[in-house]
Amino acid sequence: MINLRHLCVASMVLFALLLSSLAQADLTIRITKGSDQAIPVAVVPFMWNGRGNLNQDVASIISANFSRTGLFRTLPREDFVSLPTKADQVVYRDWRLLKVSYLVVGSLEELSGQQVRIRYALFDIANQEQLLTESVTGSINDLRGQAHLISDRIYERLTGQQGIFSTRVTYITSQQQDKKEYVYRLHVADADGQRSRVILTSRHPLLSPDWSPDGKKLAYVSFETGRPAIFIHELATGKRIQLTNYQGLNGAPAWSPDGKQIAMTLSRDGNAEIYIYHLDNPRLTRVTKHYAIDTEPSWSPDGKSIVFTSDRSGGPQVYKIDLTTGKEGRISFDGIYNARPRYSPDGQEIFMMHRASGSGLFSIAALNMSTGRTRVLSTSPLDHSPSVAPNGAMVIYALMQGEKGVLGVVSTDGRIQYELPAESGDVLEPAWSPFLK
Amino acid sequence: MQQKQLEKVMELMKYSKVFALAAVFALAAGCSSDAKKDGTMDDVIGKEVHSTDTGGVSVDTLEEQAQGIITEAEAEAQARARAAEARARAAEAEARAKMQAILPAIRTVYFDFDKSSIRSEFYDVLNGHAAYLMANPSVKVKLEGHTDARGSAEYNNALGEQRGNAVRRYLSLQGVPANQLEVVSYGKMKLVDKSNSSQAHNKNRRVVFNY
Numbered sequence: 001m002i003n004l005r006h007l008c009v010a011s012m013v014l015f016a017l018l019l020s021s022l023a024q025a026d027l028t029i030r031i032t033k034g035s036d037q038a039i040p041v042a043v044v045p046f047m048w049n050g051r052g053n054l055n056q057d058v059a060s061i062i063s064a065n066f067s068r069t070g071l072f073r074t075l076p077r078e079d080f081v082s083l084p085t086k087a088d089q090v091v092y093r094d095w096r097l098l099k100v101s102y103l104v105v106g107s108l109e110e111l112s113g114q115q116v117r118i119r120y121a122l123f124d125i126a127n128q129e130q131l132l133t134e135s136v137t138g139s140i141n142d143l144r145g146q147a148h149l150i151s152d153r154i155y156e157r158l159t160g161q162q163g164i165f166s167t168r169v170t171y172i173t174s175q176q177q178d179k180k181e182y183v184y185r186l187h188v189a190d191a192d193g194q195r196s197r198v199i200l201t202s203r204h205p206l207l208s209p210d211w212s213p214d215g216k217k218l219a220y221v222s223f224e225t226g227r228p229a230i231f232i233h234e235l236a237t238g239k240r241i242q243l244t245n246y247q248g249l250n251g252a253p254a255w256s257p258d259g260k261q262i263a264m265t266l267s268r269d270g271n272a273e274i275y276i277y278h279l280d281n282p283r284l285t286r287v288t289k290h291y292a293i294d295t296e297p298s299w300s301p302d303g304k305s306i307v308f309t310s311d312r313s314g315g316p317q318v319y320k321i322d323l324t325t326g327k328e329g330r331i332s333f334d335g336i337y338n339a340r341p342r343y344s345p346d347g348q349e350i351f352m353m354h355r356a357s358g359s360g361l362f363s364i365a366a367l368n369m370s371t372g373r374t375r376v377l378s379t380s381p382l383d384h385s386p387s388v389a390p391n392g393a394m395v396i397y398a399l400m401q402g403e404k405g406v407l408g409v410v411s412t413d414g415r416i417q418y419e420l421p422a423e424s425g426d427v428l429e430p431a432w433s434p435f436l437k
Numbered sequence: 438m439q440q441k442q443l444e445k446v447m448e449l450m451k452y453s454k455v456f457a458l459a460a461v462f463a464l465a466a467g468c469s470s471d472a473k474k475d476g477t478m479d480d481v482i483g484k485e486v487h488s489t490d491t492g493g494v495s496v497d498t499l500e501e502q503a504q505g506i507i508t509e510a511e512a513e514a515q516a517r518a519r520a521a522e523a524r525a526r527a528a529e530a531e532a533r534a535k536m537q538a539i540l541p542a543i544r545t546v547y548f549d550f551d552k553s554s555i556r557s558e559f560y561d562v563l564n565g566h567a568a569y570l571m572a573n574p575s576v577k578v579k580l581e582g583h584t585d586a587r588g589s590a591e592y593n594n595a596l597g598e599q600r601g602n603a604v605r606r607y608l609s610l611q612g613v614p615a616n617q618l619e620v621v622s623y624g625k626m627k628l629v630d631k632s633n634s635s636q637a638h639n640k641n642r643r644v645v646f647n648y
């Protein structure tokens with residue numbers, strides 16, 4: 001009896017290993033800093049009840065998702081002593097011995113018309129309690145999407161916070177061809193960097209992509225006309241419109257929380273100032289008026305104020321302007337360089353580029369809006385372009401690995417840091433999407 | 438041929454700036470076609486452009502001075518000298534025209550960290566471009582502003598624009614019409630050296646004349 005069970009476990013492990021080696025090619029996330037306080041979770045390989053082999057290992061995608069939160073660590077499959085795939089197969093003692101706090105089991109069932117149903121269950125081992133029993137149905141060609149959806153559900157059940165595994169990121173790559181001309185590409189990928197899709201390719205620079213609050217459009221800067229202009233790009237249709245064509249700078253587009261306005265930087269009146277472009281009834285409102293550079297606006301979640309970069313004090317620092325009263329003031333005081341601010345979803349903090357006094361390092365830091373205190377989150381030499389996940393738990397940013405630009409992610413509590421799979425060319429200007437429906 | 442001309446210039450330099458100037462015109466006229474092709478000549482040509490541009494000293498002055506020391510007995514020689522003088526004047530005018538038609542070979546000026554003020558060492562280069570642009574009113578130039586790799590992209594775009602504007606302002610003050618100049622900032626999007634060293638940063642902080 002025991003022997004038979006062991007044999008069964010062995011064959012399933014073999015199958016799982018085979019699958020994971022197949023999936024290895026696209027799982028190249030490099031975790032550069034982990035946490036020892038992370039909660040141990042086990043995700044057992046899901047059973048496949050259908051024809052042929054699946055091209056994705058759902059359990060390993062879920063497992064990888066949890067490893068990247070910093071809150072959880074996932075046990076390697078070699079350590080498992082049993083491989084339950086249904087609730088009634090779970091033996092709590094097996095997992096208690098492994099000091100596992102939470103367990104995920106599941107199976108996939110083939111339906112007609114390329115559809116698959118995935119049933120899964122979540123267990124609290126210490127309390128011997130089944131926390132979730134659910135199923136999702138979707139296309140056999142989108143197992144990755146379903147794995148992210150399941151991860152979101154489990155994460156929310158465990159933390160009370162909405163998961164970000166089904167969200168996306170957009171970013172730009174620039175690649176020099178034959179050491180001469182650059183080619184710029186605008187990408188959209190899953191939040192884990194997988195399934196990257198090129199939205200636009202251009203011989204002219206692209207930068208500053210920003211998601212519309214509904215996640216359906218991107219605003220960005222393109223130099224395709226020979227000078228910078230702001231474009232709006234509808235993702236589902238690929239339809240693009242050129243929004244601005246002012247003399248000088250047309251940059252740093254930032255969608256307002258209600259999606260009706262875009263804050264931007266224009267130099268049409270002489271130097272870089274922040275304006276608001278009203279989309280419904282096209283017109284401009286000027287926000288800043290200063291001979292120094294004012295740029296990189298970011299809206300507060302309530303839409304009532306904007307933080308931005310200004311060098312009016314001599315070097316770049318972060319300022320805030322109240323849109324109703326026009327009252328403005330400096331908010332960053334630690335360090336000699338603070339720029340490119342981005343509000344956290346709860347409005348409590350802003351994330352920005354930060355260079356401490358006497359330091360050559362450009363890091364990503366969080367500035368607490370009530371205490372004024374700065375927390376440094378990343379520490380490689382040239383970190384830039386922070387963008388916060390919609391649940392406020394993670395920040396994606398660009399960094400240099402030698403002479404190559406790659407994307408890094410750090411949790412906002414600083415517990416975990418990882419780098420996304422390298423794209424060819426330099427990766428820059430990431431922006432995390434809102435929650436997508 | 439060029440080497441000989443150069444030697445001649447060097448020799449003349451010893452005697453008089455005026456002679457040197459004329460020789461420079463001759464040299465420039467002689468090697469103008471080479472200057473475009475030969476990158477190694479850039480520095481020389483770039484510098485000389487400045488001296489011709491601000492060289493208010495003309496061959497006329499030389500003639501007047503010369504007349505003072507010529508005796509009547511040497512009338513024939515004087516006539517010959519006049520003819521030579523006329524030829525020199527024509528050559529000079531031609532050289533000047535050619536000079537201003539030559540696109541200055543140095544097309545990049547560099548800036549200090551987080552600064553957009555023009556360094557005095559680049560006045561010569563900018564004067565050369567100003568002369569060229571004024572001699573060729575139909576020519577338009579894009580002044581492309583760039584920064585080093587450090588800092589945020591959009592802030593750097595604004596900084597690159599300030600650098601481009603500083604060059605535009607300088608050229609305007611020399612008399613270049615506004616419609617010949619356009620500033621486009623690329624910030625840190627088009628680095629010439631991607632390494633994180635001060636040499637790389639120095640090379641990247643620039644305004645490029647893109648004709």
